[in-house]
Amino acid sequence: MMGALRIIKPGQTIGARSYAPIAEHGLIGNLRSAALVDTGGTVSWYCPGRFDAPSVFASLLDPDRGGLFRIAPAGHGWTARQLYLPDSAVLVTRFLGDDGVAEVVDFMPVTGRAGDTPDLLVRVVRVVRGELRLEVRCAPRFDYGRATHTLEHEGDAAVFRAPGRTLRLDSDHKLTPDGEDVTAVLDLAVGERAWFALSGGTSDGIPRRVAVSEVDGRYRSTLDWWHRWVSASTYRGRWRETVMRSAITLKLLTYDPTGAVVAAPTAALPEQIGGERNWDYRYTWIRDASFSVHALLRLGYVDEARRLFRWMAARPNGMDGADGGSLQLMYRVDGSADLDEHILDHLGGYRGSRPVRIGNGAAHQLQLDIYGEFLDAIWTTYQSGGGRLGTSGWARLCQLADWVTAHWDQPDEGIWETRGGRKDFVYGRVMSWVALDRMVRLAGMLGWPAQSAGWAAARDLIHKQVMAKGWHPGKRSFVQAYGSEVLDAALLVMPLVGFVSDTEPAWLSTLDALGEALVSDSLVYRYDPTASPDGLRGHEGTFSMCTFWYVETLARAGRLAEARFVFEKMLTYGNHLGLYAEELGLHGEQLGNFPQAFTHLALINAATTLDAYLDTPDHRRPADLA
Template sequence: MNKDSSAYLPIEDHGVIGDLNTVALVGLNGTIDFMCFPDFDSPSIFASLLDAEKGGSFSIHPTHDGMKHRQLYLPDTNVLLTRFLSDAGIGEVTDFMPVEALKEGHELIRRVACVYGSMEFRMQCSPRFNYGLSPHKAILVNANEVQFTSEGPDGIGLRLKSTVPLQLAEGDTDAVATFRLKTGEKADFILEYVTCDTPSAVDLEEFVTHHLYETINYWKDWVANSSYKGRWMEIMNRSALVLKLMISHKYGSMVAAPTFGLPEEVGGVRNWDYRYTWIRDASFTVYALLRLGHKQEAKNFVDWVDRQCDDIKDAGYLRLMYTLEGKLELEETVLNHLEGYKGSSPVRIGNGAYDQIQLDIYGELLDSVYLYDKYGAPISFDFWNDLRRQVDWVCDNWHRQDEGIWEVRGGKRHFLYSRMMCWVAIDRAVKIAQNHSFPLPNRWVEERDSIFFSIHHEFWNEELQCFVQYKGADTVDAATLLMPLVRFISPKDPRWLSTLKRIEERLVSDSLVFRYRTNEAFDGLAGGEGTFSMCTFWYVECLAKSGQVDKARLYFEKMLGYANHLGLYAEMLGLKGDHLGNFPQAFTHLGLISAALSINDILEGKENKRKI
């Protein structure tokens, strides 16, 4: 592990901006230390969050010490302000990316302003192409423009424009500038694709101002489309905004997280690449978007799922994750030249779990289609035909072993969650067929009921009085919390309440939930991890549905206190409240939205009245 961990900001000390193609992480210190460009799954150009020396960054900060740092979003937008406060003056950096829905995108805009006093700033733009593997050249085109060109196979070209003079540094690979601003003065920087058609540096200020207002209005208009008017509005809108940032405008798919390699335990080996679309996220995504009134995003996601089902044709070949485009180019490799966040290696790109057998994905797939078909728009017969073949395959294969929801690498087992989601797959297919009067094979109902009895008989531990993680186990699993949420069992059924109690005893620490105990033999990986934030929100929702709404609201609001200063969550929480894993994590924010909706419905007396 790198002894100089001070070179790395805490994961939670970041905001995120994006253009619906990719995102950039902006630190509280004004440094962009992670960005893949031009797309989510493109190689990184800035990744000093994963290697302070070799990763590359884009920093803007005052030259004198003793600054206080503050960071906030303009309300209901993804426009980020980073402030530097001192007795000598107040500085501010406004970071945003014009979204592709308005123009082509592929531009990062940073506006530096002096709010009060007089402040000297230093800017350093140090791209490192192809995950820091490819060398590059920097050319000073004129006093206000530098062009960076990768000499690697990517061949990418970037252009930095500025309203202040630029110089080359670090062996002519970086662009730097030192400049002083007085009250009311501004300096603008644009980093863009070399093919972007933007004005010369002379006209940059007007261009930046125009696109700042345009971007602000885009995000405010998008939030205004939300139909949610219940409790915790600001938190719900922020979660929706960060989810929108992770949806590809080009394809309609959503990344699980826009980062790779951030550790589940500092110094540990659980460092994965989440820049892909998990079929598992489908039902959670469609549910959240529909409940919030964002039907277009739900439609785009279901259309993407439709294309995957159409492409695979043969039943049983659905994979648990795809690239944003829908391809299977996810071979896992290790970037040995990067030391990892605070020395947490290996840093992986690609994901070796992509070819695992995980039976639960059919349940999430059919649940998402069922929800959209009922509350969005009716699905086509051709889509139904593709799905029907998948359901027939589930009927033939639900009894198989698999690697389970947590993508463990310790071998296959009969996991309860996987079997339950096979039940969901067939159950939702039956409901879709009934809603449309499509032909309904008798076998579907028979197999669904067989799974139901299998779970109640083979996964119930009489001694522990709970449903267990896998057949023959004496351990519990936080994924079991989804049993009442997918309506497999009543949230007030005695067997479920007994299981919930056992989960509380073994996996819950105050209100925080571990997904399982990592010392169990089935896991197959060394090291540990923090509490899983998504599971905490599942737990809260189960409490609310079981009749413990006061406890649910208390734990939910306590969990809100673990968000970072901007309302964002990573995948996990460490013992000190530090954020762990990739950031921000879509699944966590989906869980937050679902829990808030359930609690709000119960408190408003709408639980049995709502449409979805």
């Protein structure tokens, strides 16, 4: 895949006091945390140790106060390209100019071996043509830029100290103090290289020195690790490179100690430039995790699905509280539930988009759909042989089903986490039906004690209610909420979960109505906030996950040529590395937190569904999608 083309014009600063577009970033990670590297050679986002830890580099949100680690050619007029080494998460940023060509290779070794430095970010610079000068600047800003730090420097090593945190930078070249930061100048000819290894940042202990032999060894072992992981996939479809890049991205968003998958590695990237829709996505949503199970299983990653299954099955700790079997909407990657939302007033926000939020106040919203997604993932994993239920686990699931039976018939905040008040959202009712339907099926398969009759009765009541109150005769469509005329892209899930048939008239009419109201040149909006106020100012772009849902429903409805065209067209909106944010703006620009797990798992599901239909004689419904 060709890399991004970025022309650095005379007088333009590379990645220092300007905001690189969201799309001009690549992702690296070590299955504990992740970093974004832009096409100007700047590490603009990095939270050592854990996805939701305080940042040390956050120039993505404020070039002046956020901190950065930049390696770029001196002077101006360079062209930059960026690519991944095939089947890996090793990122290469190339600088091409009249005097030569340089490459910056960025990676974070996957940890696990005894004696390994756990939090390590490695940058290797090499010149492949000519000779040139590169400038290096490492300027950490601890605790989202709120904490001051001191510098201890000796030759080719620097130690940055902040309260409770220490970060070490090692190199094979001289580092020069600049206040409490360090710089370096590299004069390299073809065949020469330099390296920088950043370690620590999670405690006040000084990490041990990193040697050149370790840099070389970790580079090779990191490539080998990713090659082995990719080769374990069973996917052999038409879009292998695209699908596997999405799979690698999902893996990079996985917190290995628990198996939890974060929604995105970033916080506060805006859904509208200059607007207030800026959220922290560095947590694990029950919904996102549940959908991830399906995508992983489709690619043959049973172990990943099983670990996520175990993490999810351990989450209903709310059962010990007053609310019985209720779930929290999202959790931290370690399973803890404290996600209080705070505003970082000192940061300017991406291109002035404020407030900058950390934490997420939506954690305590009532969203009834999460129970359906959760129990559908448990059912799918169990049915595929990827999960095992014990009697204690079954008892916990029964409590969840009992809770849904008692609470499904009430307004909630809905899948899109609106802050405009609760409504009787159709999607929440549909997924409540899914929750009880899957539990009835599990009970029948296991033969264990269960209130199956009560669950089945509630399930049937929900279905009848949605068909009566969720359908709008004038619109000839299901609608967002009871008594509303607003359409909602979440309805695209109805046939995917079996609530309606793929080809029944009521659904085909709904699909046409959604296409007319929410689809713009193949891209899908979630809903119209002017018609259905969500409690927030401004507007948003099209929602990329919904576009991939649209692809699936078109294929299932028999509109296969249209589905394939929409899918292929959507692939043109990915960035130069095949990565997607949450949304796409009016001009196709990436908006929202980046990259987003929801978008990439939906891409995987859309691709595998299309493959299944295209591989079936006469494009009939594939047996494995029945």
